[in-house]
Amino acid sequence: MKNLIIITIDGARTDFVQKSSIFQELNSKSIFSHNCITYAPHTIASMHAIFSGTYGSRNGTNSYWSTYQFKKNDFKTLTEYLFENDFLTVADVHSDIVIPKQGFTKFLTHNEHEDDIKSKHLDLIQNLSNNSEKFFLYLHYSNIHTQISENVLKKYTNFSEEYFSNKEYNEKEYSKLFFNSENYLSAILDELKKLNLLNDSLVCILSDHGISIGEKIGERAYGAFLYDYTIKSFCYFLSPKINSFEIIQQIRTIDIMPTILDFLGINLDETYSKIDGISVLPLTQHKPINEKFAFSETGNPLKSDKPPKLPNVKSLRNSEWKLIYNTHNDSKELYNLKNDPTESKNLFGKFPEIEEKFWNKLSKLESGSID
Numbered sequence: 001m002k003n004l005i006i007i008t009i010d011g012a013r014t015d016f017v018q019k020s021s022i023f024q025e026l027n028s029k030s031i032f033s034h035n036c037i038t039y040a041p042h043t044i045a046s047m048h049a050i051f052s053g054t055y056g057s058r059n060g061t062n063s064y065w066s067t068y069q070f071k072k073n074d075f076k077t078l079t080e081y082l083f084e085n086d087f088l089t090v091a092d093v094h095s096d097i098v099i100p101k102q103g104f105t106k107f108l109t110h111n112e113h114e115d116d117i118k119s120k121h122l123d124l125i126q127n128l129s130n131n132s133e134k135f136f137l138y139l140h141y142s143n144i145h146t147q148i149s150e151n152v153l154k155k156y157t158n159f160s161e162e163y164f165s166n167k168e169y170n171e172k173e174y175s176k177l178f179f180n181s182e183n184y185l186s187a188i189l190d191e192l193k194k195l196n197l198l199n200d201s202l203v204c205i206l207s208d209h210g211i212s213i214g215e216k217i218g219e220r221a222y223g224a225f226l227y228d229y230t231i232k233s234f235c236y237f238l239s240p241k242i243n244s245f246e247i248i249q250q251i252r253t254i255d256i257m258p259t260i261l262d263f264l265g266i267n268l269d270e271t272y273s274k275i276d277g278i279s280v281l282p283l284t285q286h287k288p289i290n291e292k293f294a295f296s297e298t299g300n301p302l303k304s305d306k307p308p309k310l311p312n313v314k315s316l317r318n319s320e321w322k323l324i325y326n327t328h329n330d331s332k333e334l335y336n337l338k339n340d341p342t343e344s345k346n347l348f349g350k351f352p353e354i355e356e357k358f359w360n361k362l363s364k365l366e367s368g369s370i371d
Contacts, residue, residue: 001239003128003201004082004136004260007188009181010043010094011144011222012207014234016178022186023236026205031237031284033247037294037317038209039254041230042223043145046208046253047099051077053257053277055295057311058368063299065309067097074273078257079103079136081266088135092124094142112146118184122191129195141184144177148211148221156220158301167214174213202263203238206256215342223307224300226315226324227343231296237263245284250319252294255280276370293318293358295365300328316362323348323358334358 014034017023026032039049039056048061052075056062060069080103083089089105094112101107110120121139128135151173156163163170185205192198210230212219219225235256254277261268262279283289297314299307312328322343324333334348334355348355 001200001202001241001264002134003197004087004204004264005139005192005197005201006137006204006206007139007185008047008141009144009185009205009207010140010142011148011209011211012178012181012234013174013210013229014207014232015229016175017207017234020178020182022182026236026238027246028244029238029240031242031245031247032235033251033280034232034234035248035250035319036206036233036235036255037250037252037296038207038231038233039252039296041209041226041296041298043098043208050206050208050253050256051079051100053078053254053275054273055254055276055365057295057297057366058273058276058370062297062311063309064307070100071273072100072102075275076269076272077102078260079138081261081269082136082264085264085266086134088128088131088133090124090128090135091138091140092121093138093140094146098140099138110142112142117141117143118187121184121188125188125191125195125197129197139188141181143180143184144174144211147177148174152221158218158220158224160220163220164214164217170213174211198238199240201239202260203236204256204260205236205238206253207233208253209233218300223298224313226296226298226313228322228337228341231294231315231317242284247280247283249283249289249291250294250317251280252277252292255292274370291318293361293365295362300326302328314362314366316358316365321354321358323355323362325359325362 038046040046044067045056045061049056052059054075059075060071077100079089083103091104092108096109222230258277258279262281294317297311299311300313301307313326315324320338322335332348333346335343
């Protein structure tokens with residue numbers, strides 16, 4: 001495969017993806033997962049984890065405040081790997097701090113309030129199609145994020161009764177935003193097909209995190225809690241050279257980078273620190289991989305209007321159970337995800353063996369150990 005194109009739909013919820021006709025059509029053409037757990041339910045830490053294949057607790061970017069603390073000398077980014085393998089590397093994002101900039105030949109930003117993102121991205125694709133070089137194009141669709149910021153974050157608090165008492169209205173408004181993202185994605189894929197770029201490109205479609213529509217008081221959008229409506233993400237790998245395959249077992253967004261490198265036949269650079277993610281490509285070849293725990297963390301602002309400097313909510317998850325540790329009040333939550341997918345019944349204190357196993361693993365990951 002000559003080119004790589006990554007499309008991030010910022011704030012896309014996995015439950016909406018599963019009901020989407022566009023994504024359902026992609027199911028028959030892609031390797032895909034609807035059980036891909038993000039490191040952080042906010043964009044900057046999430047995307048730095050994806051681009052480095054490493055949790056923010058190790059790569060330095062674990063909160064809104066640590067954007068510029070990414071350990072670029074310790075962790076080589078996906079873009080740097082591609083640049084070193086003679087890819088022309090181009091990005092368009094809504095802020096120059098969303099993803100690591102290392103390795104990009106051309107780093108563009110759009111005005112999320114004024115620019116027509118779809119038109120700008122279509123133009124980028126057309127320009128690159130005229131280039132003889134192989135390329136990596138990163139596109140960040142930010143409209144859901146922008147509208148949530150304007151119509152939810154600026155209007156309500158995490159405890160606004162008006163917001164949490166109108167879940168049906170919130171869902172309807174979110175549906176409109178998701179519909180716009182579907183139109184955007186459809187236009188991008190149509191353009192790639194028209195220009196014959198799908199024939200020699202690997203296209204990766206993903207989300208950085210989901211969005212609350214009022215499920216739990218205390219989180220009106222994202223970033224406060226670690227429940228599945230924000231941390232259970234998705235990813236699609238689309239190429240005519242791969243067979244359709246659904247990855248059922250839990251994977252992590254930190255697995256996306258090593259999986260892409262595996263697709264492209266690029267080896268990890270062992271002179272850098274070992275990453276946390278693994279390639280899940282063997283699963284598509286019916287080669288079993290033991291399911292890895294997924295670690296997530298975030299900073300709950302509580303009654304403040306700003307998140308804390310360091311994460312104060314941490315979770316560890318597998319396909320069946322999730323342990324959440326709220327360091328701000330030293331409380332713990334345990335959920336059986338198979339029997340209670342909405343995480344409404346806290347079982348902590350009732351399954352001591354599971355609690356001990358998860359707590360020991362969470363403590364190791366917090367201290368920087370690699371799973």
